[in-house]
Amino acid sequence: MAYIVPVIFLAVFIFAAVKKVKIYDEFSAGVKDAAKFTLSLIPCLAAIFMMCELFEASGLADRLTEFLSPAFAFLGIPKELAKLVLIKPFSGSGSLAYLNDIIQTYGADSYVARCACVCYGSSETVFYISAVYFAGLKQKKLAAPIAIVIVSTFLTTVLACLVCRVM
Amino acid sequence: MNAVFTVIFLVSVAALAISAPQNALGALLSGAEKSLKMAVTLFCIYAVWMGISRVAEKSGLSGAAARGLKPLTRRLFKTENEAANENLAMNLSCNLLGIGGAATPYAVKAIGELEKEKNTFAQKLLFIINATSVQIVPTTVIALRAAAGSAAAADIFLPSLICTAFSTALAAAIFIFGPKKWRT
Numbered sequence: 406m407a408y409i410v411p412v413i414f415l416a417v418f419i420f421a422a423v424k425k426v427k428i429y430d431e432f433s434a435g436v437k438d439a440a441k442f443t444l445s446l447i448p449c450l451a452a453i454f455m456m457c458e459l460f461e462a463s464g465l466a467d468r469l470t471e472f473l474s475p476a477f478a479f480l481g482i483p484k485e486l487a488k489l490v491l492i493k494p495f496s497g498s499g500s501l502a503y504l505n506d507i508i509q510t511y512g513a514d515s516y517v518a519r520c521a522c523v524c525y526g527s528s529e530t531v532f533y534i535s536a537v538y539f540a541g542l543k544q545k546k547l548a549a550p551i552a553i554v555i556v557s558t559f560l561t562t563v564l565a566c567l568v569c570r571v572m
Numbered sequence: 573m574n575a576v577f578t579v580i581f582l583v584s585v586a587a588l589a590i591s592a593p594q595n596a597l598g599a600l601l602s603g604a605e606k607s608l609k610m611a612v613t614l615f616c617i618y619a620v621w622m623g624i625s626r627v628a629e630k631s632g633l634s635g636a637a638a639r640g641l642k643p644l645t646r647r648l649f650k651t652e653n654e655a656a657n658e659n660l661a662m663n664l665s666c667n668l669l670g671i672g673g674a675a676t677p678y679a680v681k682a683i684g685e686l687e688k689e690k691n692t693f694a695q696k697l698l699f700i701i702n703a704t705s706v707q708i709v710p711t712t713v714i715a716l717r718a719a720a721g722s723a724a725a726a727d728i729f730l731p732s733l734i735c736t737a738f739s740t741a742l743a744a745a746i747f748i749f750g751p752k753k754w755r756t
Binding site for chain 1: 575576577580581583584585587588591592595596598599600602603604606607608610611614615618619621622623624625626627628630631632633669676677679680683684687692695696698699700702703704705707710712713716717720721722723724725727728730731732734735736738739740742743746747750753754756
């Protein structure tokens with residue numbers, strides 16, 4: 406899999422050179438777009454991150470984890486996973502840190518760690534994506550799509566815990 | 573988003589006011605700081621991928637990829653817009669290849685194009701597909717497990733594939749077959 410990136414760059418650059426594209430000019434123009442794009446994201450990112458930090462710092466994240474863990478256990482989700490499942494929609498780096506924690510604590514080949522890996526890999530940071538994707542739009546009615554994604558992600562967690570038992 | 577933000581913000585601040593009011597400002601500032609760090613990380617990713625994607629675009633390569641995937645994107649997203657189809661095709665290809673960082677700029681461009689024709693259905697479907705993660709190879713997770721001394725780091729490949737396919741299919745199905753007001 407490590408070959409994908411070098412191969413893509415080689416293929417694109419060689420093809421572009423054959424087509425006589427001014428590669429340096431176009432590449433820098435692309436980076437300029439990236440700079441503009443990143444700047445336009447900062448206000449949304451700042452607001453979302455402040456909300457996430459408050460949620461963590463207020464202890465509500467922990468309280469919610471505790472409150473929901475019996476329900477999680479009933480659905481076959483190990484209680485160690487509850488926090489990962491709850492944090493993932495908000496924070497990619499936070500959930501990655503927590504995933505690493507689970508792997509270190511229980512061992513990479515344990516059932517809990519494998520479940521955690523599959524859950525992490527099959528979900529995304531929903532709130533962050535919604536902020537980035539719709540940053541430029543005036544009218545946004547995103548409650549239904551966000552709810553659909555969260556429900557599906559949760560059901561997938563249940564499935565992941567089942568699949569990891571047999572595979 | 574406004575409602576979600578307001579509710580979580582208010583409830584968290586209220587809880588902090590009761591338990592530890594001195595931590596409120598610290599949390600807000602650290603959130604703002606993290607957003608800038610995140611922006612720096614994102615700029616690095618986007619600089620690499622938007623640089624190369626611009627080269628690919630000018631050489632006609634992305635146009636070719638888009639033509640190949642056009643029958644799929646046109647039917648799935650119900651749009652005839654040339655530029656939107658091209659960006660949609662590139663977003664899907666990047667996702668499937670497992671280079672999620674490259675997929676985001678295409679998605680944002682596609683959403684901008686779709687806005688011109690007020691195609692909210694396609695915008696939301698694109699969000700749902702991306703937010704349920706459609707990667708084929710979970711590179712980050714495999715690398716983490718290998719680093720922790722796993723005997724077979726890649727053995728979660730199949731469970732991951734099953735789950736990621738399930739989550740995307742389920743979310744897309746709920747969205748497409750659910751009440752009409754969800755799609756507008």
